[in-house]
């Protein structure tokens with residue numbers, strides 16, 4: 232015999248018992264989360280006007296819980312949950328305002344929520360320059376901007392701005408990027424135009440050549456702008472995040488159309504200060520070499536001598552118009568670590584120009 236919901240009585244008794252235990256756990260969870268929020272509020276008062284957002288403390292909490300995670304939830308899920316709880320606790324202290332490359336529905340917006348959770352004022356800006364400007368003028372507390380993609384390389388505008396800006400890097404966010412092809416109605420048939428941000432188009436070029444060889448590719452300022460246009464043009468489709476499909480009333484034609492399955496974008500979090508040491512940090516710097524043979528090697532030698540690993544080395548024109556270059560380096564460690572501090576002092580004495588862009592917690596793998 233089955234009950235009204237079509238469940239056998241013994242199954243429904245077992246379900247009822249399990250759900251009663253889940254209810255009781257939810258009560259305990261809510262009581263504990265409320266207690267945690269009240270403690271965060273006290274921490275906020277104890278800080279007496281000091282900065283509320285502490286990226287190093289949040290990174291330590293995330294790492295500790297990922298390490299002690301008993302399962303069955305994945306490490307990523309545990310991180311997402313605890314970051315959301317910290318977001319809510321932080322908001323009882325003060326709501327954090329975060330500028331990002333808008334409009335809504337961009338991967339940058341996803342990066343904001345991955346780092347800061349959803350209890351933030353996420354401010355959509357027109358371009359990367361405006362994100363920097365928002366923090367520099369005090370309209371936002373932080374900016375989240377893309378700096379490099381694993382398929383398509385560096386975001387030059389971010390690198391240029393970070394050299395001149397008084398802001399410091401206080402965090403990094405690694406976001407797996409899955410591109411979705413979407414349009415108003417229909418499948419691949421009849422698509423004559425594909426919109427997308429230049430980076431998105433570049434990340435999907437082989438897929439597009441294979442599946443839509445005759446469609447025109449049109450680069451737009453953001454994937455959300457592409458979604459807005461595709462919503463109005465029956466023969467057009469756009470690349471972008473799956474979130475944009477729901478936001479702009481489009482249907483998904485094909486998911487995960489990026490050429491590299493591990494396609495990831497690294498974002499920087501910029502604020503008025505960098506972060507205190509968290510135990511597993513990175514330091515970003517930019518330097519200019521004197522125009523002499525072997526100058527770049529001499530600049531990097533102190534890092535090698537100190538046994539400091541470098542995770543990134545990127546050169547970029549110094550924009551002086553004279554074939555001079557700036558070298559961007561990301562190395563392991565915090566600028567306050569004795570070994571790295573000594574190496575940086577040595578580089579400073581050798582370089583034509585050195586700027587430490589900030590030390591910050593390394594993102595989880």
Ligand SMILES: O=C(O)C(=O)C[C@]1(C(=O)O)C=C[C@@H](O)C=C1
Pocket residue numbers: 271274275283284285286288289292316317318320321324
């Ligand atoms: O420990 C602090 O300084 C807090 O404000 C608490 C807390 C948290 O929820 O754990 C919240 C915000 C900070 O960014 C770091 C941690």
